[in-house]
Amino acid sequence: MQRASSLIMQQFVRHRMQLQQVQCIHRALPTFTKLQQQQQHRFTATSTVSSKQATPPPKHDWNRAVSEAERIVGYPTSFLSLRWLLSDEIANVALHLRKLVGSAHPLMKTAKHLLYNGKNTMQAWGLIVLLVSKAGGHAASIPDVEQDKSAGVLHSQRALAEVTEMIRISHLVHNSVVNLQSGTEAGQDVTTFDDMSFGNKIGLLTGDYLLGHSSAELANLRNQEVVELISSAVRDFSESEFIGERDEQNNPLPFKPGTFQRPSLSVGVDFNEHDVMAPMPIAQVMGNPEQEWECRNILNAGSLLGKSCQASLKLAGQSEEMQRHAYRFGKHLALAWQACLDAESFQCPTLPLDATFSLVSAPVLFHLEHDPNMYALLEPGKKSVELIDYDKIHKAIVAGPALAKTKALQRKHTEAALGVLQHFPDTDARQALENIILAMQDL
Numbered sequence: 097m098q099r100a101s102s103l104i105m106q107q108f109v110r111h112r113m114q115l116q117q118v119q120c121i122h123r124a125l126p127t128f129t130k131l132q133q134q135q136q137h138r139f140t141a142t143s144t145v146s147s148k149q150a151t152p153p154p155k156h157d158w159n160r161a162v163s164e165a166e167r168i169v170g171y172p173t174s175f176l177s178l179r180w181l182l183s184d185e186i187a188n189v190a191l192h193l194r195k196l197v198g199s200a201h202p203l204m205k206t207a208k209h210l211l212y213n214g215k216n217t218m219q220a221w222g223l224i225v226l227l228v229s230k231a232g233g234h235a236a237s238i239p240d241v242e243q244d245k246s247a248g249v250l251h252s253q254r255a256l257a258e259v260t261e262m263i264r265i266s267h268l269v270h271n272s273v274v275n276l277q278s279g280t281e282a283g284q285d286v287t288t289f290d291d292m293s294f295g296n297k298i299g300l301l302t303g304d305y306l307l308g309h310s311s312a313e314l315a316n317l318r319n320q321e322v323v324e325l326i327s328s329a330v331r332d333f334s335e336s337e338f339i340g341e342r343d344e345q346n347n348p349l350p351f352k353p354g355t356f357q358r359p360s361l362s363v364g365v366d367f368n369e370h371d372v373m374a375p376m377p378i379a380q381v382m383g384n385p386e387q388e389w390e391c392r393n394i395l396n397a398g399s400l401l402g403k404s405c406q407a408s409l410k411l412a413g414q415s416e417e418m419q420r421h422a423y424r425f426g427k428h429l430a431l432a433w434q435a436c437l438d439a440e441s442f443q444c445p446t447l448p449l450d451a452t453f454s455l456v457s458a459p460v461l462f463h464l465e466h467d468p469n470m471y472a473l474l475e476p477g478k479k480s481v482e483l484i485d486y487d488k489i490h491k492a493i494v495a496g497p498a499l500a501k502t503k504a505l506q507r508k509h510t511e512a513a514l515g516v517l518q519h520f521p522d523t524d525a526r527q528a529l530e531n532i533i534l535a536m537q538d539l
Contacts, residue, residue, distance in 0.1 A: 161535040162220060165528040169226040170247030192298050200288065201295030203272040221264055221401060222257035224429065224532075228405040228422050229253040230525035231517075235413030248525070252317050252411045259326065260404040262310035264397075267333050269303040275345050322407040329400040335375065336395035340382070340456070347481045348392070348456045351382055353468035366394070366427070385461035386505065392456060393434045394427060402426035421519045428513035429533065434458075435506035436536055442499050447490040455481060458505055460489070462498035510537060 196204050230248045242250050274292045307330075314326055341349040368374045376395065381387040394402075405426035406419045414422075438457035441447070454460070455474060464470055470492055476483040493499065513533055520526045 158532075158535040161528070161531040162223065165223055165227055165532060168524050168528050169223070169230055169249060170244065189298065189302050192294075196291065196295050196298070199291040199295065201272070201292055202274065203269065203295045203299045206268050206272045220532075221404075222261040224401065224426065224529070225257040225260050225404050225408050226254065227525045227529050227532075228425065229257075229408040229412065231520045231523055231529060232409045232412060232414055232418055232422060233521065237413060250411060252319075253408045255313055255317060256322070256404060256408055256411065259310045259313050260400060262306045262313075263326070263330060263333075264400060266303040266306035266310065269299050269306065273299045317411070319407075319411060322410055325403045325407045325410070326400075329403045332376070332395040332399040336392060339378065339392055339395070341478065343477055343479060343481050345480065347477075348454070349474065349477055349481075350456050350461055350464055350471075351388070352471055353383075353464050367399070385458075385465045389456070389458050389461050389505075390431060393431055397434060398427040398430035401430040418519070421516050425513055425516040425529075428509045428516065432506050432509035432513060432533070433536060435502055435509065439499060439502045439506065442490065442494055442502075445494055447487050452481070452486050453490070455484070458502040459493050459498040462501045463493045463496050466496050466498060467492070506537070 193204070193207060226247075226249055229250070234243070234250060238250065242252065244251055244254065247254075273296050276289065276292055276296065314323055317323070337346065339348070340351055343349060367376050376391065378391050381391045402423040403426070406423035409419045409422045435458055438454065438459060441451070441453040441457070442459050447453075455477060470489065473485060473489050473492075510533055514530065517526055517529060
């Protein structure tokens, strides 16, 4: 009995001590919580400041932007789809291209860029046309049978996107043809003559096939104004090949600084919007780096993309004003795209082994304005651009202000393209176009 009483007393004392400990913890808990909140707030503020200082702004993913855009307008967005890759004509071309593997023919490099799934791919051109088509919408008078309800575009607009890609790719393939006349260095090289000759045949036939097929598809649209627009873009391709000096392989060379002393245009370089068939006035742009670069690249790329975007809204029955906005957007996007590609070769302090760059790219033209003496390094290229010391030119440009001016030029046309987009309704297609532009800036 006495032992039981002592056990009960011990349990009572132990319980009382535990109760006192719990009460102490409860009394100290508010103070501890307050201190913890203060420390957490101080840590959060510190981490926020440090993140603002150290964390760079998030980059936009190019592949993700393109994938989301393709989902918006439906698949396939490119004529380089399975039905084309498995066709007899393309299968024969691929079979013959295998014979050129290991050769130095430029056609192989062109084929690589066409099939490469990245920022250099030309398959995005058709995607841009389809996005502009969906962003602009179509008139209520368009019959239902002509509409692709699931994608939100017209069947004729999808055909126009394929035509745009085929014309662009045919132009690139034709540019891969090598001059093999007996007076040229390539024509006198017996060891590679057979490979170059065979590559020329494949390039000519492939380019002609694509251009001929695109002409037939364009005629099937049965819209005379659209045919005129796209035909004038093909004319602009040809005109771009006759601007300035060329080496014996028709690679473009910049003008010698001081050759032209004409006053620069007071307005931007462009076509007459009210008469697209009239050629571009280029007499006063030569010698001015920015305007000369814009002239070359509008003729070579911006004309086709801009006029294809304009033609897509013409097929949709949109107003003349909306068609002009579509043309301006395509033109500025093509120029911003080209400025991005031009600057890419000069992002590293040294030029990769066996790498080259265009001698009429924006950094080269801007540096010639900054240092006209660099033209002496370009003069050997009048015979062949392969005789030029690209490493020396690259180092001089990286050390100068040309790269910064090129990036400013890209921002100028990027902002212009984004500004034109504000005239389009706020839709998922417009947002996809904005995402592509922002992703292009981060490349």
